[in-house]
Amino acid sequence: MSDKAFRLSLSFLSIFSAFVLTVGALLNIFTAINNKKHHPPIESTTQIEGAENKTNIINTSSPESFDSLLEAVTVLKNHFPDLIKIYTAGYSESGREIIMYTLGNGEKKALVTGAIHAREHITTKYLLKVTEDYCNAFYSATGYYGNYNIYNLLNEYTLYIIPCANPDGLEIILSNDSPEKNVRVSELSEYKANKNGVDLNRNFPIAWNYIDNGVTSPADYYFKGYESGSAKETQVLMNLCLENEFLFxxxxHIKGNLIFWGDTYKTDNNAIYKAFAEDICNASGFLIMEPTKKAKDYGGGFENWFRHQFNRPGVCIELSHIENIVKPCGSENYSDFNSFVNYEKSSNAIAAAMASTNK
Ligand SMILES: [Zn+2]
Incomplete structure (x- = not known):
């Protein structure tokens, strides 16, 4: 081998080794990123709860649009893939996906929904934030969130969470879409219905015929629909409940800082339902209500239908104190998210429901 050839092969060797080293380093970085993505931070037993592994994914300072909602849920799933799985519960009247995710790995199932009323979209954010906080608690040294052993509860339960049951309404409220032309709208910021002007929480087949609230055509709220169970979003929720044995x-919802847990349509199980609601109230500071008496108020309600269909507890949680609210839930409320939804206390509600022995 000539000198030149020797020098050439030497430099080839050094370039080749540099290449191998670089590829190796890149592979290490890729593996590290990938591991971070697929394995949530598991804290050692000596680590203090709340240390640096705790995530801060959910931005509570602005509303979630339909697009950003899917992104947020996906990021949560990527951080906690052993706890969260994403599904499509079904589709809205406009064909938007009704996003659902499961949280936990237990055999018992329960359903948690937000924003069935469009203007109450801060409940979507609440559910995302609670999900993140419970995931962090699950992987913390103690496994606790407040007084609740989340590690045990999420091994006992799988929560089915639909953060926004009315995605078309959400987009109408955020001005990315419009209701159908025949929908009567007085104040768009107060819009509760789906795209067709059906108030989904008046559309379920429970005492539906007795709803007499004076709203007989598509409107921003209170229209029960031309038939019970007519809205696609209602059907998605009904089918989900009929296909799964949800324990509760x-x-x-928003407005009131209270819980509705019973009605006078059928009262056989009201003592059980009330005890369940009391457990949630004690943990979250919500006020417990008396059973709803008028069919115009309980008729067509999702939780009312659930209770009477399955003889299991279904409650309506109204986040936020009524005095806090000028408009039902504007974008400005996100600047003060924690106090608006009384997060420190209200975030215990779902854990309390899982832990309740009165089901
Ligand atoms: Zn509502």
Whole structure:
């Protein structure tokens, strides 16, 4: 081998080794990123709860649009793939996906829904934030969130969470879409219905015929629909409940800082339902209500239908104190998210429902 050839092969060797080293380093980085993505931070037993592994994914300072909602749920799933799985519960009247995810790995199932009323979209954010906090608690040294052993509860339960049951309504409220032309709208910021002007929480087949609230055509709220169970979003929720044995339902709304848990349509199980609601109230500071008496108020309600269909507890949680609210739930409320939804206390509600022995 000539000198030149020797020098050439030497430099080839050094370039080749540099290449191998670089590829190796890149592979290491890729593996590290990948491991971070697929394995949630598992804290050692000596680590203090709340240390640096705790995530801060959910941005509570602005509303979630339909697009950003899927992104947020996906990021949560990527951080906690052993706890969260994403599904499509079904589709809205406009064909938007009704996003659902499961949280936990237990055999018992329960359903938690938010934003069935469009203007109450801060409940979507609440559910995402609670999900993140419970995941962090699950992987913390103690496994606790407040007084609740989340590690045990999420091994006992799988929560089915629909953060926004009315995605078309959400997009109408955020001005990315419009209701159908025949829908009567007085104040768009107060819009509760789906795209067709059906108030989904008046559309379920429970005492539906007795709803007499004076709203007889598509409107921003209170129209029960031309037939019970007519809205696609209603059907998605009904089918989901009929296909799964949910032990309880939490339907999260806004306005009141209280819980509706029973009605006078049928009262046989009201003592059981009340005890369940009391457990949630004690943990979250919500006020417990008396059973709803008028069919115009309980007729067509999701949680009312759930209770009477399955003889299991279904409650409506109204986040936020009524005095806090000028408009039902504007974008400005996100600047003060924690106090608006009384997060420190209200975030215990779902854990309390799982832990309740009165089901
Ligand atoms: Zn509502």
């Amino acid at each position: 339902l939490l339907s999260v």
